[in-house]
Amino acid sequence: MPFDVTALRSHFPSLDHGLAFFDGPGGSQTPRVVAEAIAATMISPLSNRGTISTSELNAERAVAEFRSAYADLLGVPTTGIVHGRSATQLTYDFSRHLARTWRPGDEIIVSRLDHDSNVRPWIQAAERAGVTVRWIDLDGASLDLDTYQPSERTRLVAVTAASNVLGTIPPLREIVDRAHEVGALVYVDGVHYAAHHLADVPADFFVCSPYKFFGPHCGVLAASPELLETLQPDKLVPSSNAVPERFEFGTLPYEMLAGATAAVDFIAAIAPGGSGTRRERLAGSFAAIHEHELALRAQLEAGLRELGDAITVHSTAPDRTPTTLLTLEGRDAREAQIHLAGLGVLAPAGSFYAYEPFRALDLTDPALRVGLAPYNTPEEIDRLLTGLAAFLKL
Ligand SMILES: Cc1ncc(COP(=O)(O)O)c(C=O)c1O
Structure with missing residues (x-):
């Protein structure tokens, strides 16, 4: 309706x-509710995360509610939600985490349909690791899947869920299935897609940016917690090594998290007469x-x-x-x-x-x-x- x-x-x-x-x-x-959620978080008692004072609990709640909202939006468990400054920053981070195990002779695949934020970080990481870069070319406004040739050497496929200029939505399920057949991981740029469709992508990583769908300027990455457990980023000694915290560097922006949560709740209320989860x-x-x-x-x-x-x-x-x-x-x-x-x-x-x-x-x-x-x-x-x-x- x-x-x-x-x-x-x-x-x-x-x-x-x-x-x-x-x-x-x-x-x-x-929308007003998003700005109000940001303001309310900032002017309420607010300290670093903790379990003792109201102000600590407010920070804790902002984080928990954010993870819960994005778990619902992106279809993964709450511990599979990573906050970042932007999709670009998250992709650069994850290109470095993933490239740690790449070896000369390995290959990665990127696409001619993608925003540069899901191309250049992978190419630069591949160059450093001595890894071959292969391309999925375009045929008009669509991906030419004849040029998509994952092999036993392919470690990663980076592809968009929707082009930010052409709007093209590629056949992701087929791309992901063929990558998985050879044991490659798939990193999907969902930044444009997530503003128009509910993410239901069988990829290993899915990144989006709440500011494209009514939220504040930040990025969110979704992955299975089990997969995140296999990745170890460089991190500070005293910071948490739990998943997903190990991927979030420094103090989280609690007000941004509250705004990003409000954006999800705002979208959830758009359909008239909505009920259920x-x-x-x-x-x-x-x-x-x-x-x-x-x-x-x-x-x-x-x-x-x-x-x-x-x-x-x-x-x-x-x-x-x-x-x-x-x-x-x-x-x-x-x-x-x-x-x-x-x-x-x-x-x-x-x-x-x-x-x-x-x-x-x-x-x-x-x-x-x-x-x-x-x-x-x-x-x-x-x-x-x-x-x-x-x-x-x-
Ligand atoms: C498809 C797509 N991917 C990635 C990005 C980069 O997102 P961010 O600004 O969160 O780094 C954009 C930004 O416009 C985009 O449209």
């Missing part, structure tokens, strides 16, 4: 400013979000088609998120961004750290990215299309 978008929007103070935000893939707007309510909400975003995407794509050959749509994979990458014949996408911003419509131009996809698609100039979020409306799409039509006539 779809949700009431007007009711949803009333939770976002920033939407009162008359701007139409199509820049969700870069970071979503923030939080995971079940999250599934209902993501189904409602998907329905809403699919309708908006259809409207957007029909409107873009009407604008004719002047616009090339690069997001063409059969399975994709509502994120659409455009180039404009003979026109600079940055100028289109500026024109639209003048109308209060925010659709950024750039390459969005999608370094490999841009090279593979031979996109030398910035492109315009129109990303849909649950708070977008049909009227906002009309504003965008009218603005684009006016820009093309300039």
Whole structure:
């Protein structure tokens, strides 16, 4: 059942400013409850984690509630949830933890569809360990699985759950199954995917960023606690060696954890009449979000088609998120961004750290990215299309 978008929007103070935000893939707007959870944690009695004072217990609770919320969101036990500064930081950390056991002759596989944060850390770790890097290439907007050749030598496959520029959702289950057949681990970048779908990925590691789905700026990694037990990072002597604490360096940002938890609870409450466990309510909400975003995407794509050959749509994979990458014949996408911003419509131009996809698609100039979020409306799409039509006539 779809949700009431007007009711949803009333939770976002920033939407009162008359701007139409199509820049969700870069970071979503923030509902009041998330900001309030951050503030409440900071102004309540707060000490380091402990079991004696209220202030220690408040810190302890922020951590426990965060792990519980992300265990529900990402489908792993609470001890499989690792907090990080960002997805990029977590991927760099885990590339170093995992590369400790790589040896010359080993191989890793990365993809041309990925944001650079799930490419470069692995390539740099492979170079240091003397490990061969193989690629899954692109065929148009999709991964070319003929070029995916895991072997007995493959130690790791790093692949995205959804492209942050093309929206492409690759056939992850097949990729993961084939990696597992040869004993390789799979590290999935779920940063873009997790803003649109409930994570249900059979991967070994799944990383996401709450600021893409209404939360504060941080990263979260999910893995099985048993797998995490097999990894030993460098760490301080007095810090906990328990899983997942051994992967979280320094004092945790309790207020961020509280905000990130509030984002999960906010999503869980989006589906009308939701009941059951939080995971079940999250599934209902993501189904409602998907329905809403699919309708908006259809409207957007029909409107873009009407604008004719002047616009090339690069997001063409059969399975994709509502994120659409455009180039404009003979026109600079940055100028289109500026024109639209003048109308209060925010659709950024750039390459969005999608370094490999841009090279593979031979996109030398910035492109315009129109990303849909649950708070977008049909009227906002009309504003965008009218603005684009006016820009093309300039
Ligand atoms: C698909 C994807 N992966 C990774 C990242 C990096 O995330 P973070 O900013 O949390 O490091 C982004 C950020 O835009 C992204 O869209």
